[in-house]
Amino acid sequence: MEQLPAHDPTWNRKLILMLWWILIIYEVAAMIALFFEVQEQPTDWFNAFMQFQLVPTLLQLCLMGVGYLAISYLKPYCDFIMILWTMTMVCIFILCIPELTNSYELLSFPVLLASIYFQKKYIFFAYGASVVSLIILLLTQRIDGQTITSYDVIVSVTVLSATALLCFFIMGRGLALLAQLKNSVVREQDLLIRNVMIDRLSKVDALTELFNHRSFQEHTDHLISHMPEDTPLELALMDIDNFKFINDNYGHWVGDVVLKSIGLLLREVLGPDDMSFRYGGEEFAVLFVGKSQSEVLAICEEIMVNIRSTVIPEMPDQKLTMSIGLASYNRNTMKKAWFQLVDECLYKAKRNGKNCIHVHAADLQMPIAE
Numbered sequence: 149m150e151q152l153p154a155h156d157p158t159w160n161r162k163l164i165l166m167l168w169w170i171l172i173i174y175e176v177a178a179m180i181a182l183f184f185e186v187q188e189q190p191t192d193w194f195n196a197f198m199q200f201q202l203v204p205t206l207l208q209l210c211l212m213g214v215g216y217l218a219i220s221y222l223k224p225y226c227d228f229i230m231i232l233w234t235m236t237m238v239c240i241f242i243l244c245i246p247e248l249t250n251s252y253e254l255l256s257f258p259v260l261l262a263s264i265y266f267q268k269k270y271i272f273f274a275y276g277a278s279v280v281s282l283i284i285l286l287l288t289q290r291i292d293g294q295t296i297t298s299y300d301v302i303v304s305v306t307v308l309s310a311t312a313l314l315c316f317f318i319m320g321r322g323l324a325l326l327a328q329l330k331n332s333v334v335r336e337q338d339l340l341i342r343n344v345m346i347d348r349l350s351k352v353d354a355l356t357e358l359f360n361h362r363s364f365q366e367h368t369d370h371l372i373s374h375m376p377e378d379t380p381l382e383l384a385l386m387d388i389d390n391f392k393f394i395n396d397n398y399g400h401w402v403g404d405v406v407l408k409s410i411g412l413l414l415r416e417v418l419g420p421d422d423m424s425f426r427y428g429g430e431e432f433a434v435l436f437v438g439k440s441q442s443e444v445l446a447i448c449e450e451i452m453v454n455i456r457s458t459v460i461p462e463m464p465d466q467k468l469t470m471s472i473g474l475a476s477y478n479r480n481t482m483k484k485a486w487f488q489l490v491d492e493c494l495y496k497a498k499r500n501g502k503n504c505i506h507v508h509a510a511d512l513q514m515p516i517a518e
Contacts, residue, residue, distance in 0.1 A: 163230050171208050204244040211236055227265055231274045234258040235281055252282055252304035256311035263315035275312040353426040356411025364425040364433055381477040382436040382444040385494040389469040389502040391430035402462045417451055448472050448505050471497040475508035
């Protein structure tokens, strides 16, 4: 099963902050206890101060200093150090506070802490450290003359083992939820990709890889609705000359090669602000945004020259040419009337010998020299 990454400095900083809060809470509790001790036994308050406050506080502060040094110089092992740090803090409390002398169950606290790393090795390490700490505490208190019963040992080991098993269960459940979440994200990403692909297939011509007629209508409507009024908009309709002859004499598959070649050429010549479309059959449309008609005309001439110089290996004896109709968009006319105007310009170019550009604004035919 996938494990979460270790050595997370953010969580270790939070754990250190938690240890400081535990120490602060202990100090407040010790001061309150000292206050009552002074009230009840005014002659013995100094011994209580030394035993319950000064000695544990000094030991804990030393532990804090050692812990900071350890995680600074042994960063690859900082997670193990945090577990040992917490284990040592618990041992100090058990040794220094009489009320906690036999509270060996507190050694399960570092085992619980180890579960936040979501890796089995830390739980095993914390469990092993708690067992070793339990043995050391039992030997220390036995040497000190304190009575230790078998019941205390059995209960402590049982609590530690049960805590470790609970941590394994919690970690397993967390990792299972993480795997489900990951699978859900992957499924959503796959669905998004499929939707994008479907949307692309519905808007892009598979043969030429240009946008299709539907995309042309949507994009034109968007430009007319949202484009600033002073932004020029030009439409060029392009038709491959003698395309039926190519299909009839060389085969439709050669016609497909011609269409793909034209699509590639348009993508190479046009700039990022211009959009090319397969308008239908052998016709292509190009929307020029923010360019003057003279700039658009120069681009169209470049397209004509490149097409004329394109050699299709499957029809070496057939010259490839194109006719173009070009007109500017006028805000005072309807979109349909604009399309009809450009279409008329294209047919005029066809009737006037093909291989030329007919521009509406100048009512001018511009042939391209062969």
